Amino acid sequence: MTTVPVTIPRLETEDLILRGYCEQDFEAIAAFGASERSQFVGGPMTRWDCWRAFLAGIGHWILRGYGMWMIEHRHTGAVAGRVGMIYNDGWDEPELGWHIYDGFEGRGLAYQACIAARTHAARHMSLDGVISYVSDKNERSLRLARRLNCTHERDAMLLGQPCQVWRHPKEGIA
Amino acid sequence: MTSLPDIRLETENLVLRLPQAQDFDAYCTFALDPVRAAGFGVEKDRPQAWRWFASNLGHWVLHGYGYFTMEWKATGAPCGITGICNPEGWPEPEIGWVVYEAFEGRGIAHEGASRARRWAYEELGFTTLTSNIVPGNTRSVALAERLGAWFERRYDNVQMGEEMLYRHPGPTDLRDARP
Numbered sequence: 001m002t003t004v005p006v007t008i009p010r011l012e013t014e015d016l017i018l019r020g021y022c023e024q025d026f027e028a029i030a031a032f033g034a035s036e037r038s039q040f041v042g043g044p045m046t047r048w049d050c051w052r053a054f055l056a057g058i059g060h061w062i063l064r065g066y067g068m069w070m071i072e073h074r075h076t077g078a079v080a081g082r083v084g085m086i087y088n089d090g091w092d093e094p095e096l097g098w099h100i101y102d103g104f105e106g107r108g109l110a111y112q113a114c115i116a117a118r119t120h121a122a123r124h125m126s127l128d129g130v131i132s133y134v135s136d137k138n139e140r141s142l143r144l145a146r147r148l149n150c151t152h153e154r155d156a157m158l159l160g161q162p163c164q165v166w167r168h169p170k171e172g173i174a
Numbered sequence: 175m176t177s178l179p180d181i182r183l184e185t186e187n188l189v190l191r192l193p194q195a196q197d198f199d200a201y202c203t204f205a206l207d208p209v210r211a212a213g214f215g216v217e218k219d220r221p222q223a224w225r226w227f228a229s230n231l232g233h234w235v236l237h238g239y240g241y242f243t244m245e246w247k248a249t250g251a252p253c254g255i256t257g258i259c260n261p262e263g264w265p266e267p268e269i270g271w272v273v274y275e276a277f278e279g280r281g282i283a284h285e286g287a288s289r290a291r292r293w294a295y296e297e298l299g300f301t302t303l304t305s306n307i308v309p310g311n312t313r314s315v316a317l318a319e320r321l322g323a324w325f326e327r328r329y330d331n332v333q334m335g336e337e338m339l340y341r342h343p344g345p346t347d348l349r350d351a352r353p
Contacts, residue, residue, distance in 0.1 A: 020176045055228070056226075063228055
């Protein structure tokens with residue numbers, strides 16, 4: 001059977017590998033989706049909805065040509081979260097999103113992952129100066145947005161939920 | 175390496191091919207219709223329908239199969255979807271079909287599902303297939319029976335609630351039944 005490649009580039013940072021998906025990633029995605037940690041990204045959700053979100057994350061790359069990577073922790077091989085460009089139907093424009101799994105917070109890993117994804121998207125995907133949607137109750141993500149030199153642009157609604165739009169600096173200005 | 179299978183199947187009136195972005199609107203119109211989509215899964219809005227549409231492509235990547243877009247050969251218009259799906263929590267892989275409103279009454283579901291089933295047996299090596307049908311969906315029951323499938327049991331589906339599981343004839347049964 002012939003196949004058509006779906007390009008999900010592999011990015012490396014000091015501590016992380018950003019890569020495409022494999023079936024084994026599902027359990028980590030389902031655990032995150034079932035936990036309170038997913039409350040600012042549409043969760044907690046059922047295992048069924050996690051499965052749909054997992055597959056949709058792959059399909060996003062095919063429909064848009066970009067998407068979210070799996071974040072793998074280089075030293076342990078563990079899956080540490082997801083990061084990347086999200087432009088689902090209902091979004092105003094593509095955003096840089098991040099999900100950080102239990103046990104991988106507070107070490108600067110999310111920052112590392114966001115910089116790698118943001119830089120790659122600006123240089124290779126024509127996605128520069130993008131936004132991030134952040135809930136005003138998500139203190140950790142608000143801190144990360146500031147650390148990434150984002151500026152609060154406006155308040156908005158996303159899928160019926162109030163949130164803030166933070167604008168990233170353009171590549172070369174950060 | 176992530177990849178999509180490159181498949182195009184033809185029947186007398188149809189082309190079965192992998193979904194493309196421009197097929198979304200036709201699917202979305204169907205998925206938001208509470209009556210027509212009741213047996214497949216009604217989506218509450220366009221963003222949710224888009225998620226399903228994207229997830230089907232992810233299914234193709236992970237499993238090497240999924241729902242095809244059925245294209246009406248004469249015009250190239252998407253007229254429905256059919257294919258093999260194996261969702262998390264489902265009892266086993268199933269063959270499903272949906273025909274869009276403007277294309278009813280042309281035998282499309284039978285023509286497309288028969289071709290997809292043959293492909294699953296001949297190219298993917300499946301030895302059996304099921305179809306899960308919501309009680310009361312008499313049109314789908316009629317089509318399942320026309321495809322030679324028979325009622326096996328009722329069970330509780332993670333997404334749809336109570337469903338009837340129909341068992342399709344296997345590859346050997348189909349070969350033997352050919353004239």
